[in-house]
Amino acid sequence: xxxxxxxxxxxxxxxxxxxxxxxxxxxxxxxxxxxxxxxxxxxxxxxxxxxxxxxxxxxxxxxxxxxxxxxxxxxxxxxxxxxxxxxxxxxxxxxxxxxxxxxxxxxxxxxxxxxxxxxxxxxxxxxxxxxxxxxxxxxxxxxxxxxxxxxxxxxxxxxxxx
Numbered sequence: 771x772x773x774x775x776x777x778x779x780x781x782x783x784x785x786x787x788x789x790x791x792x793x794x795x796x797x798x799x800x801x802x803x804x805x806x807x808x809x810x811x812x813x814x815x816x817x818x819x820x821x822x823x824x825x826x827x828x829x830x831x832x833x834x835x836x837x838x839x840x841x842x843x844x845x846x847x848x849x850x851x852x853x854x855x856x857x858x859x860x861x862x863x864x865x866x867x868x869x870x871x872x873x874x875x876x877x878x879x880x881x882x883x884x885x886x887x888x889x890x891x892x893x894x895x896x897x898x899x900x901x902x903x904x905x906x907x908x909x910x911x912x913x914x915x916x917x918x919x920x921x922x923x924x925x926x927x928x929x930x931x932x
Contacts, residue, residue, distance in 0.1 A: 772800040772807060775832045779822050790821035807833040808882075831885055839864070843879060846871045861888055866898040869907075886911075894918055 776786065783801055787794040792814055799805040807815070807830055819829040844852045846867050855864060865884060868876030880889075893907035897919050904920040907913070915921040 772833045773803070775822065775829065776801065778832070779824075781822065786818070786821055790817040792817050792821075827885060840879065843868065843872065843876060846876060857883060862892050862896050863898070865889065865892040866896040866903075869903050870898065870900050896920065 776782070781789075783794060783797045786792070787797050790797075796805070796810075796814065797818075800807065800810070810818075812826075815826045815829060819826045822829065824832070838857075839847070839852050839855060847855065850863075857864065861884065865880055865888065868880050872879070889907070890911045890913070893904075893911050893913060894917050899907070899920050904918065908915065908918060908921075
């Protein structure tokens with residue numbers, strides 16, 4: 771959430787308002803969760819990101835990292851307690867599972883929470899893909915088969931790939 775971004779950066783609503791030129795009210799609404807980062811205009815995002823010393827992409831991702839899986843997506847995690855899944859620590863599992871089984875609903879959630887680099891990382895590290903999803907990731911991220919764990923032969927599957 772945006773509140774966490776300010777805490778990480780050691781900023782207050784007032785100091786960020788003064789630095790960025792964005793109104794105190796607008797920042798306060800983001801802080802309290804009355805508005806989301808997705809509802810901000812590009813110009814506002816640029817002012818906030820520049821004032822915090824990060825890119826717009828980083829601002830967006832940091833603001834969303836505290837999101838949880840929605841209750842509609844719980845059904846895709848039948849072998850885990852979805853309430854305990856951490857979106858960062860379990861990103862290989864979450865992205866792989868939702869790409870494989872989540873359909874459009876899962877994909878919408880993924881593109882809202884994760885960025886290009888996260889998808890590329892998962893494409894290279896996940897063994898839990900279907901051939902169709904592996905091919906999609908291979909072509910989308912312009913990877914070579916030898917870069918992807920999914921396509922490697924003679925791997926001891928009992929060992930972690932990270």
